[in-house]
Amino acid sequence: DAGVIQSPRHEVTEMGQEVTLRCKPISGHNSLFWYRQTMMRGLELLIYFNNNVPIDDSGMPEDRFSAKMPNASFSTLKIQPSEPRDSAVYFCASSRGVPKLFFGEGSRLTVL
Amino acid sequence: DQQVKQNSPSLSVQEGRISILNCDYTNSMFDYFLWYKKYPAEGPTFLISISSIKDKNEDGRFTVFLNKSAKHLSLHIVPSQPGDSAVYFCAASVISSGSARQLTFGSGTQLTVLP
Numbered sequence: 001d002a003g004v005i006q007s008p009r010h011e012v013t014e015m016g017q018e019v020t021l022r023c024k025p026i027s028g029h030n031s032l033f034w035y036r037q038t039m040m041r042g043l044e045l046l047i048y049f050n051n052n053v054p055i056d057d058s059g060m061p062e063d064r065f066s067a068k069m070p071n072a073s074f075s076t077l078k079i080q081p082s083e084p085r086d087s088a089v090y091f092c093a094s095s096r097g098v099p100k101l102f103f104g105e106g107s108r109l110t111v112l
Numbered sequence: 113d114q115q116v117k118q119n120s121p122s123l124s125v126q127e128g129r130i131s132i133l134n135c136d137y138t139n140s141m142f143d144y145f146l147w148y149k150k151y152p153a154e155g156p157t158f159l160i161s162i163s164s165i166k167d168k169n170e171d172g173r174f175t176v177f178l179n180k181s182a183k184h185l186s187l188h189i190v191p192s193q194p195g196d197s198a199v200y201f202c203a204a205s206v207i208s209s210g211s212a213r214q215l216t217f218g219s220g221t222q223l224t225v226l227p
Contacts, residue, residue: 004155033214042219043156043201056214091155099144099205099213103155 002026004104006092012110018080021107024073025094033101034067034077035091043091049075082111115139116204118218126226131189133221135202138183142204146215147176147187150199159200160187192225199223 005024013019025032033048047057049069057067064083069075079086089108093101117136125131133147143164148156162169162176162185169176175188189196202218 031213035217043217045214045216048214093155095213097213099146099215100158100161101215103148103157105153105155 004092004094004102006090006104006107008107009105010108010110012112013082014112015083016081017111018078019082019086019109019111021077021090021092021109023075023077023092023104025075025092026102027073029094029096029102030072031095031097032069032075033093033095034075035093035103037089037091037106046077046090079109082109084111087111114219115142116202116216116218118202118221120221121219122222122224124224124226125192127194128191131187131192131196131223131225133187133189133200133202133223135185135187135218136183137185137204139204139206139216140183141206142216143207144205144213145176145178145185146203146205147174148201148203148217149196150201150220156201189223192223194225194227197223197225 007022031050034046035043037043046059047067052069067077087110089106091106093103095101146161147159149159150156160171160174162178178185199220199222201220203215205213
């Protein structure tokens with residue numbers, strides 16, 4: 001079975017540009033999570049969805065960040081405009097209502 | 113406010129010896145705890161978990177211990193192998209809104225197993 005699929009794997013952009021990260025969860029999973037990993041803060045939860053509905057977005061750092069889940073098989077995390085401090089690895093994870101999450105390989109974002 | 117803390121950013125152990133990774137938490141509502149392992153350029157992968165009703169769970173070389181009164185858990189790896197070198201994240205879970213479960217992660221501990 002395919003795992004969580006994220007794209008792009010690497011993104012280099014300039015400050016002020018819009019960035020869109022994509023995620024395809026594991027089929028049948030009803031919860032989807034976006035995490036950000038930085039050296040300073042480790043893995044921090046940005047937002048999560050249950051049955052395509054955003055449940056908690058309190059981890060989203062600023063209004064520049066937005067996330068959508070239009071259907072059960074696709075989610076996006078958008079940063080507009082991007083800033084150098086947004087540089088990090090962004091992980092998407094999914095689960096089937098149980099604590100065990102399955103992670104994608106991550107999207108490494110570099111904002112110059 | 114870090115609800116899950118891993119106070120040791122790194123740990124080095126000789127091959128064949130025991131590795132002990134520690135984790136502390138503050139939220140008494142957490143009812144499920146997990147350890148994830150992460151290699152460079154890969155996503156975290158599940159390693160082992162424990163429910164709050166237990167104090168020990170073992171899976172091969174990996175054992176997780178939970179001390180609820182101290183709000184402390186630990187992961188023991190014995191014997192340690194070079195392939196165990198990775199970042200280990202402790203995570204804790206609680207039922208939240210909409211009956212969904214979210215995980216709160218610690219900052220990770222880099223384990224290096226020396227041959």
